[in-house]
Amino acid sequence: MDDRIRAHAETLVDWSARVDPGDDVVVRVAEGAHDLAVAVAAALGDRGANLLATYGSDEVTRAYLRAHDGDFAPPDAERALYDRADVFLSLRGGRNTAATADVPGDVRGAHARAREGVREARMATDWVSTVHPTRSLAQAAGMSYEAYRDFVYDAVLRDWESLAAEMARLTDLLDAGSEVRIVADGTDVTLPIAGRTAVNSAASVAYDSHNLPSGEVFTAPAGADGEVTFDVPITVRGTDLRDARLVFEDGEVVDFSAAVGEAALADVLDTDDGARRLGELGVGMNRGITRPTDNVLFDEKMAGTVHLALGRAYDACLPAGEAGNSSAVHVDLITRMDEGSKLLVDGEVIQRDGHFRWEAGFEG
Known part of the structure; x- marks a missing residue:
């Protein structure tokens, strides 16, 4: 072996x-x-x-x-x-x-x-x-x-303790923030996060993290307004989904399309009322994942990406006594934070072109 x-x-x-x-x-x-x-x-x-x-x-x-x-x-x-x-x-x-x-x-x-x-x-x-x-x-x-x-x-097989320490920087920024804005090619969406808890997903239940590999920071947005284009291909319910586009108003999907797999996306959205709302905002930070592989367990953790999940919110991100978005599904959709992209918290750029402000390559 x-x-x-x-x-x-x-x-x-x-x-x-x-x-x-x-x-x-x-x-x-x-x-x-x-x-x-x-x-x-x-x-x-x-x-x-x-x-x-x-x-x-x-x-x-x-x-x-x-x-x-x-x-x-x-x-x-x-x-x-x-x-x-x-x-x-x-x-x-x-x-x-x-x-x-x-x-x-x-x-x-x-x-x-x-x-x-x-x-x-x-x-x-x-x-x-x-x-x-x-x-x-x-x-x-x-x-x-x-x-x-x-x-x-x-x-x-990474140094998970070191990665956990790095991801804590982003966790602290999100916990202190009220609003996240994601800007990229075909994407400009605003997500309220006040009162929500960010999870340092360091591949251990001790961090409220349940995937191996992991290497993301995620939270549960309270809503969404704007549009997102997801340019990382994934498989949804056994069907290829490519270049999916979602438009949000008051937290709900009001329009959608996909170059490939639009019927599968429609099936997800029709599962229940909660499937048209977001349960997760995640930011990939695992630099051991260097390319998409059509496996969301890896692809959503890839450094230089963000993902939004339709459906169920995780309790670890919610205030005590708040139920959050409820759904029978939790479907992650991923977009690259390539050249020209920005990730902002309360109007402050914390990532540009896929590089965080504490990393080499960040240009403020």
Whole structure:
């Protein structure tokens, strides 16, 4: 086994999930993540945790959804599993990144709504999602398998403590701010953030961070006005989405378009009322992620990008007692902060052309 797989597993168990002896850990293993699952199982055993491994397959999900009549009952048994769990680890890496592309949008939406209770129970655990490099993901990224493995481990096996210290600078600026403005090619949008909490997403539940790799700072905007063009291609519900454009008025999407995948975007927006509002503003800061790969887990963390998520807001960003935007979906859309771009907090430029004011290359 590649030593980097063991290092990945140890980072996941120790730094990210902070697993303790006796913890009940549910591990969902995707079709292509077997080697990482073996390494994670060894790490959990070494730490005296209790392991329950489950199988997660997009092809199995496709078969189920296409055969179902769409009248889904809440999966109470699965919810009970997460209600009892201390930690949930998702080891992603399937055989086909478009396995569910031909599932009808209304069926997807109904399934997502029926599973809201499961999602809430899972997110109440110390949960972490990560990816094992597979050939299908390498192909989706347009990379050789060998090059893709190097890319993944460059993103995952970082000095997370040092990156956390750097990201704290942005966290402090957002926490003290009232308004963010994003200006880039095809983008000029204003987002109120007063009273919201920014999360230093340093790949650990200790930072309210649940992805490995991570390397972003995110918050939950209270609204949005303006327009955004998302120029980083992504896959949404098994469908390519390219050059999506959203127009916001009083916090709600009032117009949208996409060069490719517009129907999939429409399906997301029609999921429920909250799907037309924003749940997240995120700023990518992981310089180990150097290019888009058609995998949002990596791409939204790429330094020199920002992302906005349609749908559900994370509780960690909200004041006590405030529910925030509620939705059955949380779909991230990404735009580059290239030459000519600006990120402003309360009118002050804190990033220009993708460089923060504390970095070399920033020109004030």
